[in-house]
Structures are given as structure tokens and as C-alpha cells.
Amino acid sequence: METQLDPLKDDLPLMANTSHMLVKHYVLDLDVDFKSQVIEGVIVLFLETGSRHRRTSSTDKEGCQSQFDETCKIRASEPCHIPVSNASVCSSKVEYNDFAVSGKGEKDTSDKNGNHSNEEQASGISSSKNCCDIESHGNKDFLLVLDCCDLSVLKVEEVDVAAVLDIEKFSMSAKLTDVSKEVEKNLRDQIVHELVTLPSHRWQEQLCYYTRCSQAPGCGELLFTTGTWSLEIRKSGVQSPADFPHAIRIWYKTKPEGRSVTWTTDQSGRPCVYTMGSPINNRALFPCQEPPIALSTWQASVRTAANFVVLMSGENSAKPVQFQEGIMSWYYYVTMPMPASTFTIAVGCWQEVKKQCFTAAVQTENEFSLPFSQADFRWHEEGCGHVDYPCRYQNPAATLQRVIPYRVFAPRCLMECCEEHLLQLIPQCLSAAYSTLGTHPFSRLDVLIVPSNFSSLGMASPHIIFLSQSVLPGGSHLCGTRLCHEIAHAWFGLAIGARDWTEEWISEGFATFLEDVFWARAQQLSHDEVKVQQELKALLRWRRLRDEVQNSEEELQVLRPHKESTGEVSESGASIVKHGLNAEKIFMQVHYLKGYFLLRSLARTLGETSYLASLRKFVHKFHGQLVLSQDFLSMLLEDIPEQKKSGLTVESIFQNWLDTSGIPKHCAFELQVTKWIRANQRIRKSGKKKRKQDEVVFQKV
Ligand SMILES: [Zn+2]
Structure with missing residues (x-):
């Protein structure tokens, strides 16, 4: 199918290359600021390699895979490592996320770019707008293409999920002791793979580790460029989806004119913001894979002034917890995979x-x-x-x-x-x-x-x-x-x-x-x-x-x-x-x-x-x-x-x-x-x- 767009037409592009990689889970960590009408924060994506692009050769990789399969069989009957009562404690930790703070630390340098369009945010690597099948065009780096518009992307990095304390309790792969660079990379991918494929009865443990992995330190910045409809991410020298990082963190902020949410006042004259059902769905709210085939779960921590209520697509009725003086934090999650376009949020002084x-x-x-x-x-x-x-x-x-x-x-x-x-x-x-x-x-x-x-x-x-x-x-x-x-x-x-x-x-x-x-x-x-x-x-x-x-x-x-x-x-x-x-x-x-x-x-x-x-x-x-x-x-x-x-x-x-x-x-x-x-x-x-x-x-x- 032809994906080149005629700008005069009214068609909506779905740019994400979901056949190469699929987002399985989003962790959102956001601050809603009514003064500047900006939502700013961090999103961590947990990805799986598309079925056609999984590794098949190389003996040591096969060895790793078979060990993982063994692990799966053993683990299915193991009791949950994380007691149920700890799940909420774990979840609330996300409020003290160091990365959200460091994201804010960058605010001063990035503010001058605040009103720039996606194009002007491009970070200096060659642009390849609207080109989705870059992989087949020769010996080039693989591009992860996400649907995105009207967002200021500040930084993208790989997340070192192997650095999460006691991850070995959860992941058999993490017990490997070899420390060569290649093995480290495989280890991170294995941990993400085990995490996204955990059986459903371990969903609480899964959410908890998603939170903890989302807070793990970075292990290398990734190159990115933004087009009118997309965010493209690559890692220098990585040419296949299987070798691309499977956990990535994106610092970004929305623009007041972004079309996914509307900033307005309610019938009592008080400020509010909500996703009003835009034809561009959520791509001006967070970078995502829009095609419906990309069914994913999500969890989100949203902070805003204490007099506001945060409502969201989440299966828990979130209760706010104090983040700091005058700021409350709300945490929601879903365990049923759904298209990212169905995610909905509303923040206002409702009762x-x-x-x-x-x-x-x-x-x-x-x-x-x-x-x-x-x-x-x-x-x-x-x-x-x-x-x-x-x-x-x-x-x-x-x-x-x-x-x-x-x-x-x-x-x-x-x-x-x-x-x-x-x-x-x-x-x-x-x-x-x-x-x-x-x-x-x-x-x-x-x-x-x-x-x-x-x-x-x-x-x-x-x-x-x-x-x-x-x-x-x-x-x-x-x-x-x-x-x-x-x-x-x-x-x-x-x-x-x-x-x-x-x-x-x-x-x-x-x-x-x-x-x-x-x-x-x-x-x-x-x-x-x-x-x-x-x-x-x-x-x-x-x-x-x-x-x-x-x-x-x-x-x-x-x-x-x-x-x-x-x-x-x-x-x-x-x-x-x-x-x-x-x-x-x-x-x-x-x-x-x-x-x-x-x-x-x-x-x-x-x-x-x-x-x-x-x-x-x-x-x-x-x-x-x-x-x-x-x-x-x-x-x-x-x-x-x-x-x-x-x-x-x-x-x-x-x-x-x-x-x-x-x-x-x-x-x-x-x-x-x-x-x-x-x-x-x-x-x-x-x-x-x-x-x-x-x-x-x-x-x-
Ligand atoms: Zn069912």
C-alpha cells in the first residue's frame, strides 16, 4: 500500500512501523500545568520485536532463547515474588521518579524551543519524513517510527532495565554473570521480553516491575528526528528491530495548540483540560503507535495542583496522594491491551x-x-x-x-x-x-x-x-x-x-x-x-x-x-x-x-x-x-x-x-x-x- 501522503487530501496517516516493533506497555509520568497549558513529562515504552523480525540464527542467541523458554515453564508455577500488598507501595514510588526531576532540570534550556514545531526540533540527523520502509532501502540504521505531532521531544534514551535492584528475583535471564557488552544488551532485551509476556495471573507483579524498570537509569542516548506526523528513533549501527533497544524513555512536552487535548473552562468557570475525541487521537499527547493492531496496556502517574481531579482510562479508582506541598499525584493502570487511541484523560475541578x-x-x-x-x-x-x-x-x-x-x-x-x-x-x-x-x-x-x-x-x-x-x-x-x-x-x-x-x-x-x-x-x-x-x-x-x-x-x-x-x-x-x-x-x-x-x-x-x-x-x-x-x-x-x-x-x-x-x-x-x-x-x-x-x-x- 502506498503511504506517501498528498497534503491536499484529508487522509490521516498511521506512520508507526508496527510490523517491525510493537509497543506492549506505556508508562507515563506527567505534570499538568494550567498556567502554561502544557503537559510535560516522561514516557517509557516497552517493546517487542515484530514476529517477522525475531532473531533466528547465531548459536549463543539460540542458547539464550532456550534458557528463557525453560525459565518460562518453571516460573509459571512459582509463587509471585511480590506480595499483593506491596503492589500499591511499589506503584506510588513512581511519584519520586528521579527522571521526572531531571526532565524538569532541562526545562530552562528547552524552553526557548517551546514554540517550535516538530520539524525544528529535529536533532541534526538526516530526516526521512514519511518514509516508513527505510529498512528495505539498503544498509541503513533501523528506524523506530512512532505516531506523534505537535509535541516537543527533548531527549530519547535506552533504559537499562538490568540495573533494577533485585531484577534477578523476577528474571532468570538476569542471573547470567557474563558482562560483555553484547550479553548486556541481550540481557536487557530478555528482561523486557520476560516482563511483557508474564502470564496474566502475575499482573500485579508485572505492573510493579514496569514501574521499577521505567525508573531505571539510562544507558545511552538515542538519535531522533521529528516529522509532521512522526517521531523517528534510531541507534547508530543498529540495523534490525531485533537489535534495537526494547525499553526506551522519551522526555517531551505538549504544546498549548496541540489538537489531542483542549484547554478550557468548565461550566463553573474553572480551568480544565481533557481529550475531546480528536481525529488525531492521542498523538499530540504522547508519542505512540496509533494503528489499532498495536494493542497495549498502560499505567500513568499524573501530578497537578491539589484542587484538581484527574480522571483517566484506568481500571482502578485512583485516590490522590500528596507529591509535594499543593501538588497531588494520581496513579491509574489498565491490564487489558487496547489501542493507544482509546486512552482518555480529563483534569479539572470537578466534584x-x-x-x-x-x-x-x-x-x-x-x-x-x-x-x-x-x-x-x-x-x-x-x-x-x-x-x-x-x-x-x-x-x-x-x-x-x-x-x-x-x-x-x-x-x-x-x-x-x-x-x-x-x-x-x-x-x-x-x-x-x-x-x-x-x-x-x-x-x-x-x-x-x-x-x-x-x-x-x-x-x-x-x-x-x-x-x-x-x-x-x-x-x-x-x-x-x-x-x-x-x-x-x-x-x-x-x-x-x-x-x-x-x-x-x-x-x-x-x-x-x-x-x-x-x-x-x-x-x-x-x-x-x-x-x-x-x-x-x-x-x-x-x-x-x-x-x-x-x-x-x-x-x-x-x-x-x-x-x-x-x-x-x-x-x-x-x-x-x-x-x-x-x-x-x-x-x-x-x-x-x-x-x-x-x-x-x-x-x-x-x-x-x-x-x-x-x-x-x-x-x-x-x-x-x-x-x-x-x-x-x-x-x-x-x-x-x-x-x-x-x-x-x-x-x-x-x-x-x-x-x-x-x-x-x-x-x-x-x-x-x-x-x-x-x-x-x-x-x-x-x-x-x-x-x-x-x-x-x-x-x-
Ligand atoms: Zn476474555
């Missing part, structure tokens, strides 16, 4: 909304649950299909949890409104989602009412949902449906990601379809009420889709723009996201609506009960993984009995729905709409006033 005097109306098991069929349990017995991580689907207690722990944060002036309209809806919606799809993929949830400059109604990230203040007034309907939509993204969009970002419909179509299902269950409506409500919403969506299709570029209406080459990347792993930076596309709803109508028509073919059973099977099979459209469609069609299928194939769905612009010609929806309008006119005559009120609310959807 937690707590219930004062109402009793949460969460349904009990018996009232509410729709028992899963016997067929559901057959595939439950199969293991997970993803890489090893501490998965909730394998944890019996987690699989029974209808409502995960949740918190709500809001600016002071909206606290009362949130308590009244939002707080009691959350357990209802979470419970409805559980009764539809089963196990919650994430262990907890924070909901934040974001500042008024937020450009959409909601955004879902791991462990955190952003909601616009616009959903708060107007009764529970708007707030409830939006909450259900964002909760649905925990499964579709987060636990199951799109392998190709242009197939956005997989997350948005499903979330739009499921918000109706969840919301109907959350309200405990009768079958007839559900039908009327869902038909009405379908009608409004149909009109919106029809208008959009008539008034937008045809190319932007295609849900699978890469067609048969979807998911393909260049030899290095780089690719481009078609129209990823198109301003018009960002506000289009065609992916939501056309995706929704496809799923709705499939539900009608299959019948709702067996359709929802298929969705549960799909999330069980594909959670923790990336999918393409065909993964879902093939699985679904397998479950449809022949007589119902009537010519429905993956190819026909591509042809009619996903690979073409416009709306499928034979979609019988228009007919049903007319029928609905006629039926509705009769109802209106009897209850005109009530219906009018409802319609006002629906118009806003």
Missing part, C-alpha cells in the same frame, strides 16, 4: 455527585433478567480468543456482576441536575446492558459531564464516559438513551475494536442499535410500548439518513471504503485512514444510521431473540480482539436457518449496504414508515396533546 436521598431503583435478578438460553452456555465453556490478560469473562464473580461500580463527576453548578437526572439512570442502564449482552468487559465506570465546548453528545473510552451537558435537561429520555449508547461501546468499539478504522460502522451502528434495546429494558416498557418507541426512533433516523445521503459526497457514504483490501497495511505496518481528517465526515451520521438500519434489517430476518443470542456469542468470541465487517457477518449468517437466509450472503450485504453509497434500494423501510404514519394518525386523534410533547423530545435525538 463527585453522590446520591443524597433517593433509593436506586435497580431491578433484582428475578424481575429483570431474561435468562440466557441453553445454547448460550455451550460457547461460554470455550476459552477466550484474545491474548492472555486478566479477563473478566474468565472471572466467575465478574461474569455475575450486573452493575459495575460507577461514579459521576460534574462541575459544581451542575451537581444538582446530575443528581436528579443522571445518577439513578446509570445502574438501570448498566443492568439493562448486562441483561442483553452479559459480562461487562470493564470493571468500573466514571461518567463525567464535560465542558460546553465538547462537540458531541457523548464519548466512550475504557472505564470513562464523557457526556455533554445537553443531555441533562428534557427528562430522562435523552440522557438515558445517550448513556445506553455509550455503555454499548464498552462492547462494540472498545472490547471489540475495528481492525480498520474506516469501518467505523461496526462500533457506531451497533451502539445505535443497542441503545434502543438497552433503553427499552431500562425503562421496563411493555412489548407494545417498546415497539411504538423503537418505530418512532427508526422513522426519525430514516429521515435524517435520507437527508444526509441527499446532501453529502457519495464517497463519504460508503461504510467499508477499503472494500476487499480492508485491514491491509504496508510492509512496515503503516497505513492511511481514508478521509480521517475530513471535517465534514466528522459531523456525519451515516456510519451510525446506515449501520443501524443494516443491523435492524438483520434482526428482522433472524428474529430478535436469536439475533440477540448471536450478539452475545459474537462478544464472547471476539472481545479483546479487532474485527472486520466480515467477522461479524459470517458468524451471524452461520446461525441463520436456510429458509430465513433467502439469498442473504456476506457478499450481498457488502454489495447492498457496506461497499456502496446511498441507501439499499430494496430496503422495505419506507413502506413501513408510511404504515406507521397512518396508524399513528389514528392514535393522534385520541391523544393529540400527549403525543405532541413526546415528539418535541424525540426531535432532539
Whole structure:
């Protein structure tokens, strides 16, 4: 695939050469300064060599590898070296990181460059912008390419993980006593390899050693250069990914104009900063591998003034600890590998909304649950299909949890409104989602009412949902449906990601379809009420889709723009996201609506009960993984009995729905709409006033 970019086009480049090396874990150590509107700090990347580039020859290297394999087998049954109770002690050590201090020490010399662009930061080595396959161009140094823009990179170095005190307790490789330079280098790589491949039951020990390794001294600066979209790192004389350092530390700071975060004030007039869902994702927040294939875990320590709250994609509900007078530090982590683009942070003077005097109306098991069929349990017995991580689907207690722990944060002036309209809806919606799809993929949830400059109604990230203040007034309907939509993204969009970002419909179509299902269950409506409500919403969506299709570029209406080459990347792993930076596309709803109508028509073919059973099977099979459209469609069609299928194939769905612009010609929806309008006119005559009120609310959807 061609990765040269036409600057006049609106495509988004994914530059990282993930086929050569993959980031497995990020350790972020950041200071948030509201005066200068800069986030500054250190990031440590733990890398694995890409599968095609692993060492295969050289006898001593093989010896090392086989010893490592032995180590793995022995260690799997060993007790954890680090007692569980020590994990948090270990974690909090990151606050006293010497390197963060030395990073600050450089501030004076680097400040004069503070406003320079990436290009001007280049450190004097020859630039090779937009060139991802440098390795194949001859006998040159290997380049590690990271996605990055609007960042001031100050320094890059290799981390001497072998220098971590008592690392030999953890790593058998570290017991080697030979001290030649080559062996030292291999030793460091072996330690990182053992660390990133630790079995999931040792996740606490793993996090602890990630922290300690991230604080280890450096062992040599690395050369780097920055381009418009990338940070390229090389080590002089190193020509292959296998020989490249596997733990690297980058000192950097963000720029106030960087597009990953927005610095603004909340509704109470107090300063805040948050990741607002930029098309460039997090590449102006930290250097990373953006392609979704680079699934990684992360941990982050964030320091800021004591009156601020730091919320983040993390599975722990962080409690602040004092770093120094007036500065608090917040520590979060995740153990489920996810694309770096899903990392989300929000720092502001928000307050937690707590219930004062109402009793949460969460349904009990018996009232509410729709028992899963016997067929559901057959595939439950199969293991997970993803890489090893501490998965909730394998944890019996987690699989029974209808409502995960949740918190709500809001600016002071909206606290009362949130308590009244939002707080009691959350357990209802979470419970409805559980009764539809089963196990919650994430262990907890924070909901934040974001500042008024937020450009959409909601955004879902791991462990955190952003909601616009616009959903708060107007009764529970708007707030409830939006909450259900964002909760649905925990499964579709987060636990199951799109392998190709242009197939956005997989997350948005499903979330739009499921918000109706969840919301109907959350309200405990009768079958007839559900039908009327869902038909009405379908009608409004149909009109919106029809208008959009008539008034937008045809190319932007295609849900699978890469067609048969979807998911393909260049030899290095780089690719481009078609129209990823198109301003018009960002506000289009065609992916939501056309995706929704496809799923709705499939539900009608299959019948709702067996359709929802298929969705549960799909999330069980594909959670923790990336999918393409065909993964879902093939699985679904397998479950449809022949007589119902009537010519429905993956190819026909591509042809009619996903690979073409416009709306499928034979979609019988228009007919049903007319029928609905006629039926509705009769109802209106009897209850005109009530219906009018409802319609006002629906118009806003
Ligand atoms: Zn799993």
C-alpha cells in the first residue's frame, strides 16, 4: 500500500512501523500545568520485536532463547515474588521518579524551543519524513517510527532495565554473570521480553516491575528526528528491530495548540483540560503507535495542583496522594491491551455527585433478567480468543456482576441536575446492558459531564464516559438513551475494536442499535410500548439518513471504503485512514444510521431473540480482539436457518449496504414508515396533546 501522503487530501496517516516493533506497555509520568497549558513529562515504552523480525540464527542467541523458554515453564508455577500488598507501595514510588526531576532540570534550556514545531526540533540527523520502509532501502540504521505531532521531544534514551535492584528475583535471564557488552544488551532485551509476556495471573507483579524498570537509569542516548506526523528513533549501527533497544524513555512536552487535548473552562468557570475525541487521537499527547493492531496496556502517574481531579482510562479508582506541598499525584493502570487511541484523560475541578436521598431503583435478578438460553452456555465453556490478560469473562464473580461500580463527576453548578437526572439512570442502564449482552468487559465506570465546548453528545473510552451537558435537561429520555449508547461501546468499539478504522460502522451502528434495546429494558416498557418507541426512533433516523445521503459526497457514504483490501497495511505496518481528517465526515451520521438500519434489517430476518443470542456469542468470541465487517457477518449468517437466509450472503450485504453509497434500494423501510404514519394518525386523534410533547423530545435525538 502506498503511504506517501498528498497534503491536499484529508487522509490521516498511521506512520508507526508496527510490523517491525510493537509497543506492549506505556508508562507515563506527567505534570499538568494550567498556567502554561502544557503537559510535560516522561514516557517509557516497552517493546517487542515484530514476529517477522525475531532473531533466528547465531548459536549463543539460540542458547539464550532456550534458557528463557525453560525459565518460562518453571516460573509459571512459582509463587509471585511480590506480595499483593506491596503492589500499591511499589506503584506510588513512581511519584519520586528521579527522571521526572531531571526532565524538569532541562526545562530552562528547552524552553526557548517551546514554540517550535516538530520539524525544528529535529536533532541534526538526516530526516526521512514519511518514509516508513527505510529498512528495505539498503544498509541503513533501523528506524523506530512512532505516531506523534505537535509535541516537543527533548531527549530519547535506552533504559537499562538490568540495573533494577533485585531484577534477578523476577528474571532468570538476569542471573547470567557474563558482562560483555553484547550479553548486556541481550540481557536487557530478555528482561523486557520476560516482563511483557508474564502470564496474566502475575499482573500485579508485572505492573510493579514496569514501574521499577521505567525508573531505571539510562544507558545511552538515542538519535531522533521529528516529522509532521512522526517521531523517528534510531541507534547508530543498529540495523534490525531485533537489535534495537526494547525499553526506551522519551522526555517531551505538549504544546498549548496541540489538537489531542483542549484547554478550557468548565461550566463553573474553572480551568480544565481533557481529550475531546480528536481525529488525531492521542498523538499530540504522547508519542505512540496509533494503528489499532498495536494493542497495549498502560499505567500513568499524573501530578497537578491539589484542587484538581484527574480522571483517566484506568481500571482502578485512583485516590490522590500528596507529591509535594499543593501538588497531588494520581496513579491509574489498565491490564487489558487496547489501542493507544482509546486512552482518555480529563483534569479539572470537578466534584463527585453522590446520591443524597433517593433509593436506586435497580431491578433484582428475578424481575429483570431474561435468562440466557441453553445454547448460550455451550460457547461460554470455550476459552477466550484474545491474548492472555486478566479477563473478566474468565472471572466467575465478574461474569455475575450486573452493575459495575460507577461514579459521576460534574462541575459544581451542575451537581444538582446530575443528581436528579443522571445518577439513578446509570445502574438501570448498566443492568439493562448486562441483561442483553452479559459480562461487562470493564470493571468500573466514571461518567463525567464535560465542558460546553465538547462537540458531541457523548464519548466512550475504557472505564470513562464523557457526556455533554445537553443531555441533562428534557427528562430522562435523552440522557438515558445517550448513556445506553455509550455503555454499548464498552462492547462494540472498545472490547471489540475495528481492525480498520474506516469501518467505523461496526462500533457506531451497533451502539445505535443497542441503545434502543438497552433503553427499552431500562425503562421496563411493555412489548407494545417498546415497539411504538423503537418505530418512532427508526422513522426519525430514516429521515435524517435520507437527508444526509441527499446532501453529502457519495464517497463519504460508503461504510467499508477499503472494500476487499480492508485491514491491509504496508510492509512496515503503516497505513492511511481514508478521509480521517475530513471535517465534514466528522459531523456525519451515516456510519451510525446506515449501520443501524443494516443491523435492524438483520434482526428482522433472524428474529430478535436469536439475533440477540448471536450478539452475545459474537462478544464472547471476539472481545479483546479487532474485527472486520466480515467477522461479524459470517458468524451471524452461520446461525441463520436456510429458509430465513433467502439469498442473504456476506457478499450481498457488502454489495447492498457496506461497499456502496446511498441507501439499499430494496430496503422495505419506507413502506413501513408510511404504515406507521397512518396508524399513528389514528392514535393522534385520541391523544393529540400527549403525543405532541413526546415528539418535541424525540426531535432532539
Ligand atoms: Zn476474555
